[in-house]
Amino acid sequence: MNQSIQSSNLQTWLGQGKALYELGRYQSAIAKFDKALQLDPYRLDARISRGYARCEINDCAGALEDFDLALRLQPENASAWHGHGIAEAKLGHYLLAVSSFEQSLQADDSEPITWYNCGNALMHLKRYKSALKHFDRAAELNPERHHTWYKRAIALAALNREPEALESLDKTVALKPDCYYAWTYRGTMLNRLSRYPEAISSFEQSLHCRPLNPNAWYGLATTYALLADADTAGLNLQRAMQLNPAIYILMAQKDASFDRIRSCEKIRRLLRIPHQPPSQLRE
Missing domain, CATH: 1.25.40.10 (Tetratricopeptide repeat domain)
Known part of the structure; x- marks a missing residue:
């Protein structure tokens, strides 16, 4: 084949391939x-x-x-x-x-996506301090990418730096107001900080963005459980369980957020905790 024709054909295949890639x-x-x-x-x-x-x-x-x-x-x-x-x-x-x-x-070292992806891999290795440094650099290079601020918040939370994690989540939802999972995680951080009314608002905003959102229903259940409101906690836990019963029963059974209301009959039924006779309870 003529070399110029071959080169032209190669460029054509390459161009078409790259265009198709961009289209998914x-x-x-x-x-x-x-x-x-x-x-x-x-x-x-x-x-x-x-x-x-x-x-x-x-x-x-x-x-x-x-x-x-x-x-x-x-x-x-x-x-x-x-x-x-x-x-x-x-x-x-x-x-x-x-x-x-x-x-x-x-x-x-100028590509923010490489810093971000390296940070994600470090998170899987539980190397949270190193991951945070990579997310910080990714955010410096591209401060408009909401995914980076979200993952940065997760790294900060893993390091028990909840106030800073909350700031990072605020940045996430400022960049992408309909980011339902960031609103949910924001509610979780507010729970950790005992800022329960704000946590409720955050979970409700998550549900506004995505109504079929069991994590947000579960988050609301944990907030009301921490407030010792067993009825409202149970109602929200039921809503989460309707969408995925097995996982949310297991989560709630192990979640210390429910400790204050775990003995309530409604919660016991939801969590399938067997009723203990009074004699056993005294033991």
Whole structure:
């Protein structure tokens, strides 16, 4: 084939593949990248692009093959290392993922998404202080991304820094007012700070954003339980259990928030706690 025609065809396949990727049509994008790589197996951007598309369809083994070859061609390619980290994280290989993300950051430390993804992998390893540093840097580079502020709040909460976590959640919902899960987590932080009226408002805002939201119903139940309002706590717990009974029964059985009302008959029935005769209670 004429070299100029081959080059033109390769650019066409690449362009079509990247357009399909942006549309979320990952299988079709992979087919286009396959065509490009048939013309030039060592075309770096085609190899990396196919790796990312394979990640999206959870073909992580195939993605790693693409990224490994790309890194043999260009050992300090930040995008290839980043993709490598994503594939490793999807496989649950968080130590390897962190190593790959750090290699990417050594090559190019200006990408906020790499800092963010490395922070996520560190969270899975329970390395919360390191994760927080990565989320801080991601937020510095791109302060408008609500996901970063949300994950930063989770890291702060894991470090028992609830007031700062609350500030980060305030930033999250300021950027994305309909972020129901941030409103729910905000309510949980307010519960920890014993700011119960504000917690109730936060859970209610979460339900306004997403009515079929059992975590928010459960959150309301915990707040009212902490206020020793067994009737309202039970009502909200029932609503959560209607959507997913098994998980919320188990959660409430183990949740210290319910300790003040656990002996109430209504709560005992909901939590399926067997009634104990008075003689056993005295023992």
